[in-house]
Amino acid sequence: MKHAFRSCLACRGVTLLSGSLLLLLAGVPRATAAWPEFRGPTGDGHAAPSEKPPLEWSETTNVKWKTPIPYRGWSAPVVLNDEVWITTATVEGNDLYAIKLDANTGRILLNEKMFHLDHPEPLGNGASMNSYATPSCLIEPGRVFVHFGSLGTACLNTADGKVLWQRDDLPCRHYRGASSSPISFGNTVILTFDGVDQQYLVALDKDTGKTVWRTDRSVAWNDEGSSDPMVRDGDRRKAHSTPLIVSANGAPQMITTGAKAAYGYDPRTGKELWRVQYDDWSAAPVPVFDADRGVAFIVTGLRLVEMLAVRTDLRGDVTDTAVVWSQRRRVGKYASPLLVDGLIYIAGESSFLACIDAATGEEVWTERVGGKFAASPVYADGRIYFFSQEGVTTVIKPGRTFELLARNTLDDGFMASPAVSDNALFLRTKSHLYRIQEP
DSSP states (O other), X not given: OTTOOBSSOOOOSSOHHHHHHHXXXXXXXXXXXXXXXXXXXXXXXXXXXXXXXXXXXXXXXXXXXXXXXXXXXXXXXXXXXXXXXXXXXXXXXXXXXXXXXXXXXOOEEEEEEEEEOSSOOOOGXXXXXXXXXXXXXXXXXXXXXXXXXXXXXXXXXXXXXXXXXXXXXXXXXXXXXXXXXXXXXXXXXXXXXXXXXOEEEEEEETTTOOEEEEEEOOOOOOOTTOOOHHHHHTGGGOOOOOOEEEEETTEEEEEEEOSSEEEEEOTTTOOEEEEEEOSOOOOOXXXXXXXXXXXXXXXXXXXXXXXXXXXXXXXXXXXXXXXXXXXXXXXXXXXXXXXXXXXXEEEOSSSEEEEEXXXXXXXXXXXXXXXXXXXOOEEETTEEEEEOTTSEEEEEXXXXXXXXXXXXXXXXXXXXXXXXXXXXXXXXXXXXXXXXXXX
């Protein structure tokens, strides 16, 4: 299968050959997992080919269950066998929770307070887009990793919620809240900390929580003494993106977007392989990767909102040599792009969907569909699903012409990205978690 399920996600977004190679490199076995992390089993928003979620639904149609979720959180659901895990937090951020639900009934089986903070830093003007429980969980057989940025990370036994280990000593001032989700490689869980004071990635041993490696971002800020409020407050050093691990040139590579630069790292050691620099910050979308061409597609941030196509086979500072193309039209700031059969699909925060040719960067089509988009789209059963902040899901057929298949509405809007498992969509709105499935 192209989208192979496994306990340790050694690679994502690649062919079976590349996925098998990375599993061998990581030295880990395959295991059954349906939607184990933020962007699914391959880290790129693609569901397994066997998945056949419904095309149409409403509040009264194709809803297997609907469960109210306490407090507030934008973390995407992760699914393993008959369990769904999400996180949530009090609106002020004092208490942070992990929640386990029965995937068949929607019943909350566990609602465990993981961390308490007397004086969490306010989200400020980021409160409209972020929460204190935005990073998604990472799940594999027997254990789940919950992450709240520098506020705390823990590994739980999935059976009883017992804490196997936890860390609250990984410093970072997120300023407007943490967003980057954990990813898996071999027997490590990799975390991203792109704050105003520190910017680094760290790999933790899954069994013990101990640090295996830490790598600081290498870009030079050159902003000391600036009077610009965005510089002074630290916004221009922040980022929110989650990395993607792929097989590139026969070896594992972790592609990650930070402030002022995107990077390729060796996930086994944390060694920087390449860096592309730009004048942008607060990037949120997860990169996507074209395994056939060896090219990564990166959204730079909030100011330029530029998409770069970057070769992954060069080394060092490749700013002037590795960029295949760049374009600034119709690039979404928040939702991750989706790559399907040589075309990149984009959901914007201002009512549009767009399709870009991955080989050239040229716009294929743009369609105004209404709404704003923060949740990332998914590809399943030959369809692409886009989820708006207004609660509308737009379903299209991928291709060089825009073809609308369905529009479905739920009562509340989407900030969290979806999960696909067992022919169902697990959709988290601002107030509820749904299992959408045909009878």
